Each structure stands twice: as structure tokens, then as C-alpha cells.
Amino acid sequence: MSSKQFDLVVLGTGPSGGTVASKIARSGKRVALVDSRTFGGVCALRGCNPKKVYVNAGQLVDQVHRGNGRLVSDASLQIDWKQLHAFKTEFTQPVADKKEQSFQDDGIKTFHGVARFVAPDTIDVVGTKLTAERFLIATGGRPRELSFAGAENVTRSDEFLELETLPDHVVFIGGGYISLEFAGVVARAGRRVTVIEKNARVLAGFDPDLVDQLTGSLRDNGVQFQLNAEISRVEKSKDGRLQIHFANQESPLPCGLAIHGAGRVPNIDELCLSQGEIVHGENGVTVNSFMQNPTNPRVFATGDCADNGMPRLTPVANEDARIAAKNLFSEKLDRVPDYGHVPKVAFTIPSIASVGLSEEEARQTNHNLDVLSDDISSWGSVRKIGPTVAGYKLLIDSKTDVILGAHLLGPSAEETINLFALAMKFNLTATDMKSTLFAFPTFASDVRSML
Ligand SMILES: Cc1cc2nc3c(=O)[nH]c(=O)nc-3n(C[C@H](O)[C@H](O)[C@H](O)COP(=O)(O)OP(=O)(O)OC[C@H]3O[C@@H](n4cnc5c(N)ncnc54)[C@H](O)[C@@H]3O)c2cc1C
Numbered sequence: 248m249s250s251k252q253f254d255l256v257v258l259g260t261g262p263s264g265g266t267v268a269s270k271i272a273r274s275g276k277r278v279a280l281v282d283s284r285t286f287g288g289v290c291a292l293r294g295c296n297p298k299k300v301y302v303n304a305g306q307l308v309d310q311v312h313r314g315n316g317r318l319v320s321d322a323s324l325q326i327d328w329k330q331l332h333a334f335k336t337e338f339t340q341p342v343a344d345k346k347e348q349s350f351q352d353d354g355i356k357t358f359h360g361v362a363r364f365v366a367p368d369t370i371d372v373v374g375t376k377l378t379a380e381r382f383l384i385a386t387g388g389r390p391r392e393l394s395f396a397g398a399e400n401v402t403r404s405d406e407f408l409e410l411e412t413l414p415d416h417v418v419f420i421g422g423g424y425i426s427l428e429f430a431g432v433v434a435r436a437g438r439r440v441t442v443i444e445k446n447a448r449v450l451a452g453f454d455p456d457l458v459d460q461l462t463g464s465l466r467d468n469g470v471q472f473q474l475n476a477e478i479s480r481v482e483k484s485k486d487g488r489l490q491i492h493f494a495n496q497e498s499p500l501p502c503g504l505a506i507h508g509a510g511r512v513p514n515i516d517e518l519c520l521s522q523g524e525i526v527h528g529e530n531g532v533t534v535n536s537f538m539q540n541p542t543n544p545r546v547f548a549t550g551d552c553a554d555n556g557m558p559r560l561t562p563v564a565n566e567d568a569r570i571a572a573k574n575l576f577s578e579k580l581d582r583v584p585d586y587g588h589v590p591k592v593a594f595t596i597p598s599i600a601s602v603g604l605s606e607e608e609a610r611q612t613n614h615n616l617d618v619l620s621d622d623i624s625s626w627g628s629v630r631k632i633g634p635t636v637a638g639y640k641l642l643i644d645s646k647t648d649v650i651l652g653a654h655l656l657g658p659s660a661e662e663t664i665n666l667f668a669l670a671m672k673f674n675l676t677a678t679d680m681k682s683t684l685f686a687f688p689t690f691a692s693d694v695r696s697m698l
């Protein structure tokens with residue numbers, strides 16, 4: 248058993264941990280970086296980036312089918328899952344190969360294994376003790392434990408991203424981001440798709456009217472929804488096929504694959520936080536506005552594992568990292584995150600996006616609420632790329648002209664929402680946006696017509 252001393256030990260190499268480790272190492276401190284899996288974190292290896300490759304494939308097929316007989320005359324193309332997996336790996340493999348080397352080039356000492364606190368100033372990584380003046384916990388999230396019998400027969404999203412073939416019928420458990428993003432791709436790959444959601448609505452964080460438009464389109468493309476469904480067990484037969492049984496429905500649902508899309512929780516259970524005197528709860532490591540743990544001030548936490556009250560998204564992890572890097576060795580803690588209004592995008596086909604207050608939240612405020620909304624599937628910008636669903640809902644204070652929230656569905660919603668995030672962060676009014684000239688013909692130029 249060996250023991251090593253550092254200025255900073257970082258747990259986790261995702262967007263928040265990796266960034267902080269490099270910044271602090273470049274300032275001349277002795278930094279150790281630990282990960283229990285391949286260096287690079289969820290976003291680059293098992294989340295945002297590989298996911299977007301799959302969504303791009305689904306979007307291509309979708310666009311060609313919609314344009315068939317209009318923009319093109321043969322829509323016989325298809326997704327070859329094995330080829331798509333190989334193309335995805337072109338993006339993830341270089342990260343796996345090079346990330347650790349780039350940390351080492353910054354002078355960081357790298358360690359592999361599960362990190363566990365053994366004292367407030369010491370962790371253990373497979374028998375090696377690392378003691379430090381400061382710690383950053385950036386261990387991200389993991390899929391929530393499923394409480395029904397046979398949960399071990401459910402495939403996690405990281406395993407799904409490594410499959411080279413797909414069965415004829417794929418079931419997604421949960422109706423959130425992961426399920427709805429992948430469901431659209433799998434349907435465009437010609438497979439039968441069922442989304443099972445325990446509540447009455449899918450995509451709970453998005454505008455319900457736009458979600459209804461989106462799910463209508465997903466249904467037209469072969470995605471089936473089972474809402475208010477309570478799974479009681481998932482059985483696997485000898486040939487590998489699954490039977491999903493329900494508490495509130497007699498007949499089971501047979502399928503070839505069931506994917507976990509039922510939510511993620513902070514990845515902190517293995518850390519032995521109590522031995523580090525680190526207060527925490529079910530939403531993660533407790534942090535104050537400086538990203539510091541109140542019971543063990545040598546410990547900071549960022550990203551999905553930190554109880555920062557924010558959505559668990561990469562831009563939030565990046566902002567946490569920016570602040571933690573400034574505060575970790577600062578004599579005076581005075582830097583706090585500026586999240587602004589965090590835009591949320593589900594990369595469905597087409598995408599759905601949101602920033603600021605929902606209509607329900609806005610109605611509970613004292614604002615003079617003006618709701619501007621429309622189905623814009625008949626607008627020229629949308630029809631020009633082949634018919635699809637599209638719509639918007641903008642929430643404006645009619646007295647002050649302040650933009651309270653923006654909700655978009657349709658082609659490029661994932662890009663256009665950023666205009667609203669910028670406008671809202673810098674208090675631009677609806678009139679400011681309407682009076683801005685946007686290049687034409689672009690989806691951004693539609694914003695002037697929405698307002
Ligand atoms: C399928 C999927 C798609 C996503 N798509 C998007 C998207 O499009 N846009 C978006 O903004 N967000 C997306 N997210 C969320 C995004 O990936 C996370 O918000 C982001 O990665 C969080 O970064 P992080 O720094 O907190 O840690 P992570 O990226 O989660 O990295 C944490 C690291 O810590 C390591 N670790 C865990 N426990 C230990 C331990 N005990 N010891 C040592 N190391 C440990 C892990 O192996 C991992 O490498 C997606 C997530 C998933 C699962």
C-alpha cells in the first residue's frame with residue numbers, strides 16, 4: 248500500500264472534473280485525477296456527443312423520407328446499425344485514446360479505479376492513498392436503480408451505444424430525454440418502438456402543447472406509447488427475448504431489448520462520503536454557492552453529482568467547473584456561478600427546446616402574461632425542407648416587454664433557442680428581438696414573425 252500527497256485530487260474526468268484538473272495543473276499545482284472508467288466522462292464517451300451521431304442518422308433518414316417526391320425522388324435509404332456504431336466510435340475512441348495523455352501532458356498524475364474517502368483529507372484508489380489540500384468531486388450521474396423484478400434484464404444507455412445490431416422490437420422504459428431521443432432514431436432504423444412511461448405525460452420538462460405535437464409525429468413514425476404504466480417485472484427467456492409485465496395490465500409486452508431511460512441519480516454511493524465528513528443527500532454532494540461542501544471545506548463538487556439545484560446538463564457542469572477552478576485555491580471565496588437561463592434541448596426528430604419559465608410557472612407569477620403561440624408547420628421555412636411538425640410558445644410580460652420563457656419545436660429549434668437564452672440573459676425585450684435583422688432564409692429569421 249502506497250501513499251501520495253497532492254495539492255488537488257479530482258474525482259471524475261467528465262466536462263467538469265477534467266476541465267478543473269487541467270486549469271489547476273497549468274497554474275503549477277500538484278494535481279491527481281482519478282476515474283473508475285475510461286478517461287473522458289459521460290458527455291464525450293457515453294452521452295451528448297455519441298448520442299448526437301445517432302440522432303444525425305435518424306434526422307437524415309427522416310429528412311429524405313419527408314422530401315421524397317419533393318426534394319428527392321428515391322427514399323430507399325436505411326440505417327445500417329453496425330456501420331452507424333462504427334462511425335460513432337470514430338468520435339469516442341480518440342477521446343479514450345488521447346484524453347489521459349493530454350492530462351499527463353499538463354503534468355497531472357492519473358489513477359484508475361473507484362475513489363473512496365477514508366478520511367476528510369484522504370481517498371483510497373485500489374490500495375493507494377491520496378492525501379490532498381483540496382478535493383473536487385465530479386463523479387457525475389448513473390442510471391437510477393429500477394425497483395421491479397428482473398431489472399438486470401434492462402440495458403443501460405451506455406450499453407445501448409455499444410450494440411452493433413438491434414432486434415425487431417425495442418422498448419424504452421421511461422419517457423424522458425434518453426428514451427425520446429433514441430426512440431426516434433430506432434424507429435427510423437425500421438424497428439418497432441414502444442415507450443413505457445409511468446406518468447401521464449412524456450418529456451415532463453417541456454411545453455405540454457409542443458410535446459403533444461411531437462408525440463403525434465413520433466406515433467406517425469411508428470413509436471407507440473404506453474402511459475400511466477407500472478412495470479412489475481421484466482422476464483428473460485432462454486432465447487434472450489424479454490417479456491415486460493405490468494401491475495395494471497394483464498397481457499405482457501414481448502420485445503427483444505428494453506432500454507433504461509427512467510432517470511439518472513448522482514453517482515456518489517461508492518465514495519464513502521461520510522468517512523470524508525462530507526454532507527450529502529439524494530440530490531448529490533451538498534454545495535454552497537461557491538461549489539464548496541459546508542461540512543468539509545477542503546472539498547468542492549461540480550456537475551451532475553453536485554446538489555446545485557440545476558438541470559444535469561453539460562453547460563451547467565462547465566459553469567460549475569469555471570467557478571470551482573477560481574475558488575479552489577482562492578484566499579477569499581467570492582466567485583459564484585452565473586447560469587443565466589439554462590436552455591434545454593431534447594434532440595428528438597425534430598428537436599424540442601425550452602428556456603426560462605414554463606407557461607404554468609409564468610401563470611403563478613405576478614407578470615402580465617402574454618402567450619404567443621402557433622403551429623408553424625405550414626410556414627415556408629418548414630415546408631421547404633419537407634413537411635414536419637413545428638410550433639412555438641413565447642411568454643412575454645405585456646407591460647414590461649420582458650421575455651419570460653421560450654418554447655420551440657421543429658427544425659433547428661436546438662439552435663434557435665440559444666437566441667432566446669442570450670436575449671434573456673442580457674434582458675433584451677421582445678421588441679429588441681423583433682427589431683433585430685436576422686439573415687434570411689434561416690429559422691432564426693422566423694423569430695421576428697413569432698413575436
Ligand atoms: C445518454 C446521455 C445523453 C446526454 N446528452 C446530453 C446532451 O445532449 N446535452 C447535455 O447538456 N447533457 C447531456 N447529457 C448529460 C451530460 O452527459 C452530463 O450532464 C455531463 O456529462 C455531466 O458532467 P460531469 O462533469 O458532472 O460528469 P460525467 O461526465 O458524468 O463524468 C463523471 C466521471 O466520473 C467517473 N466516476 C464516477 N464515480 C467514480 C468514482 N467513485 N471514482 C472515480 N471516478 C468515478 C465516471 O467514470 C465518469 O468518467 C447526457 C447524458 C446521457 C447519459
Ligand SMILES: NC(=O)c1ccc[n+]([C@@H]2O[C@H](COP(=O)([O-])OP(=O)(O)OC[C@H]3O[C@@H](n4cnc5c(N)ncnc54)[C@H](O)[C@@H]3O)[C@@H](O)[C@H]2O)c1
Pocket residue numbers: 393420421422423424425426428443444445446448449450451476478507508509510511558559560592593594
Ligand atoms: N439532450 C439532453 O440534454 C440530455 C439527453 C439525455 C440525457 N440527459 C440528462 O440525463 C438525465 C437522465 O435522462 P433520462 O431520460 O434517463 O431521464 P429523465 O429524467 O429525462 O426522464 C425519466 C422518465 O422516466 C420516467 N420513469 C421513471 N421510472 C419509471 C419506471 N419505473 N417506469 C416507467 N417510467 C419511469 C419518469 O417519469 C420520467 O418521465 C436527464 O434528466 C438529463 O439531465 C440530457
